[in-house]
Amino acid sequence: MSLPRTCHALAASLPLAALLASPTTLAAPDPGDWQAVVEEARGQTVYWHAWGGDGRTNRYLEWVAERMQAEHQVEVIHVKLGDTAEAVSRVLAERQAGNDDDGSVDLVWINGENFAAMRDSDLLFGPFAEQLPHFALTHPEHNPEVVTDFTLPTDGFESPWGKAQITFYYDSDELDTPPTSVAEIKAWAEDNPGRFSYPRIPDFTGSTFLKQALIELSDADEALYAPVEESDFEAVSAPLWDYLDDLHPHLWRSGRQFPASGPDMLRLMGDGELALAFTFIPSEPAAAVADGELAPSTRSYVLDGGTLGNVHFVAIPYNSPHKAAAMLLADFLLTPEAQAHKQDLAVWGDRTVLDVSRLDDDQAARFELDQDNPAMLAPDALEQTLAEPHPSWMDALQEAWQARYVGR
Amino acid sequence: MLRLAPWLITALLVGPILAGLAMAALPAFGYLPALGGDSLSLDPWRDLFAQPGLARSVAISFSSGIATTAVSLTVVVLFLAGASGNRLDRWIRRMVSPLLSIPHAAAAFGLAFLIAPSGLVSRALSPTVTGWERPPDLLIVQDPWGLSLMAGLVVKEIPFLLLMSLAALHQIDAEHRVALARSLGYRPTIAWLKVVLPSLYPLIRLPVFAVIAYASSVVDVAMILGPTLPPTLSVSLLTWFNDPDLSRRFMASAGALLQLGVTLAALASWWGLECLVRRLGRGWMAGGQRQRGERRLRIAGKALILLAAITALVGIAGLAINSLAGFWRFPDGLPQTVTLQHWQRALPSLGGPVAATLMIAGTATLLAVGLVLAALENEQRSGRQPAQGQLTSALTLLYLPLIVPQIAFLFGLVVVMEALGTRPTRWLVIFGHLLFVLPYVFLSMSEAYRRFDPRWSRVALTLGATPNDAFWRVRLPMLLAPLLTAMAVGLAVSIGQYLPTLLLGAGRVSTVTTEAVALAAGGNRRLIGVWALVQASLPLLGFIIAVGLPRLLWSNRRGMRGTP
């Protein structure tokens, strides 16, 4: 072969090579070709941004990291957030700085208003969720909550991970019959000043209490499930502020200070400062009794008429450089093994999103709840789940609360 | 090479701070093209001043700066004035280093558990003394006036100011002065206040200013002990900066400038107070009063410093108990059951952060020690050292990171890094730590280095040793003890850093401090106990080495005991 011809051949092949090379470096992995995803993921590192304020949750994430390393050679690093909003802010800032393919967030634990915000700004990768091999086990056709997030369809841009529902708990040594409605709570607090509170807004557990109260106190349910702009916020929320204005003087520290979070409230229960509290994780009180953080006389219940519940998800930012590994991780979280381990009281106690009634018997057996534990909810307690209002209500309520109660 | 050291240090410290401040100043007036702000406006300031509770945030940050410093300094001065070198005094002096090594966050956790209505003190007194069967509903921790925040800071700043004062006292021959005044009939404490304090204060003014700046802008301690509705200005800034609504960053930048202003205002007010005290003090100084108040002052000094030391130590002990506690019902003084479960569970997750902490602290400290030694050695060789206590060299700028609030320039620095497309890495965090480690290493090393008898090096040189020989074979080994102490201080400073790690590491770099503070929100005291103890023990290890290694090495060298 003569020299000029070699050069010519090289020159001709260059653009082709460039074309061939670009999809593998730039294009996102296709969740439809799962084998390719698994192979691409091997050796990648997933930076999973997730709220890090709860020891039990953090420990579960460590277990996930170990399993992912062993099973798929994927390194999972839990970036502990104080608030999920931090991750949203980071991805936004990266896009503003023109960083569209080498972001620092690979997976984010998310739902509600943060999901809505990221979807609105086109910050998410997808759709991918419904193509994850284990997603089918959630049977969305029977369980619409796994594809709906605060009234919004998820459209495959986030994958369900766990279920939360507001659950109240109290020390049965101190309290015979706990209040069973938002209105009763106020009456009870007047009789037992300083023994109840809710987490400081904008904590998500605290914000959920506001929504729970609003649903019970207002008769404008329809408005709550549509964007807040479509209704008269002041008129709809007025009963809530009247209620809180009355309630606050009877709260812990006379409402001049609030617990930092759900777990912080749990600590105050353990210290005997509070006599009544609530959590977003139904089996948390039972798990805390087992860990010596709450008195053995602790009991759980839900309000008459049900409490707010939601599903929490994981999503992948559009500029994640490790989407394959992130998808693999999202899928692993949906395996019966990971879901059962998560629900284990000794681990975390977060309820599964899988449709246990449609699993085969062996697998379903792993999800049986320990009903002997007296701190555990009655099995039928979670049948009445109130759906989350439209996410815009969360922001509006948080802002109004702060304007009303901060700096007084 | 050596000659470049002071300039390198100055550039390393001043560059990032100025860049950070600039990138806070531009968005504060609406200019940040990356976020669509391309014209100057006052909107960020309008938004800022419309924030609920802003005035209160500012007031708490300001008063925390002044009150913390005033109380800490008063306690240190009274203690030193009344110290007579008896056993108790010596014990307190020996406690300085360990107390200093407790990271702020750990001390704050300890204090929180000590003074909370369901805390150790309340449990110890209940129900026997107080009659409380359940914790009283009292707003103590995170009180809206910031008193518990200030108390937490005072506990940590007393050892710092005490250490700085003890180092400065070497320079002014306090004992002779007191002896002279006593021969004129002055009681010792009064004598100290009248003849030593006026010379001591100028020597510790810089550390005092550093305390003001720190206390008015601290983040981690304020998150644990500070008020919440609203929090201090610095904590609010952190929230705004992390808000998913990016337009809030303009407001956050304005807030960063406001924080700088609050700190400067606190410094200026302090300076005003200084003038006032000097004027009032002049009359008292020359008034001839020799006896009155002697006993009361001496006892107050001793009692207050003991209270601070014991508070810190009992707080840590409380954390230790918590880390082993099973269920612990109020008002039991001790938990009903003891368990190793919290430690066992935390152990697997401790490894990574502990390794990262040590790696970052070790690297930052070694870099700092190298630079500081180079600068000091250069000073020696060129024969140009600033007169004692005077700050005339370019190295004065070294102390900038101690005066400019971290939070005011770190956000700007993050914006600079984002604009440069720099990925958050461990090196960035190390660099961020270096900004704060360097000044403290310099502060604790320079005194011993400058006071080192120059004849030792001269002997070595006239025996034919080169200047490098003299440095490695004489100066360095003879200064080993202060060098190790400076390194321990550097490690402690780095280990305690929260904000630089969080911001420059983008949350990806987790150290024991970021982990412990992240857990604060969860409020799980047992877990916090584990992490805070680990956090406190790492720097302590450094101090144990700093004290033990020279003793071991020089066990057979009487002349090396009682460091030069």
Place this chain on the structure above:
Amino acid sequence: MTAPSLEFNRVHIALHGRTLLELDARVAPGEVLTVMGPSGSGKSTLLAYAAGFLAPAFQASGQVLLGGQDITTLPAERRGIGLLFQDPLLFPHLSVAGNLRFGLPRATPDKAARVETALADIGLAGFGARDPATLSGGQQSRVALMRLLLSAPKAVLLDEPFSKLDTALRHEMRQLVFGRLRDADLPSLLVTHDSEDARDAGGQMIELS
């Protein structure tokens, strides 16, 4: 090889424009030149100048010659001038032998044997491993002198080396020091305010005011 002499060629030292001292002298090998004067007369400035440690604040003119060679601008470690201070200044972190070894030039063969011989020479055989802080004042002074001699200087500066010794010891040390310097044929400059030092040194004497 003839031993070198130490010369001060029209040396003039000033501070802030004020003349501190002037000196024009020559010290022959084995001789001691004594400079006397009260404190503040510039004695130690002269030593610092000759040894190469003069602080930049001083303005000096003139030359120092050693064996005819101008050493005025050489750094201290290359001047070949040894210095004996008021205090023995034995390095506290080294053993007695370690101190002596520090004086020996780097390329010296069989250092250990040289050190042993030197110790025996000053009556301290077997003291090598000792901590210098455990030696008596006189013993320390002897080690310091021996360390100086082992470094093979070409001239020696003495900065009131006997002022801190008690009277009984002082005479004995003078004999030893001056004897050794004479034996080694070294030109020496002694600054002191003790006229007995000057008498024992036996050389020429200059008084500063």
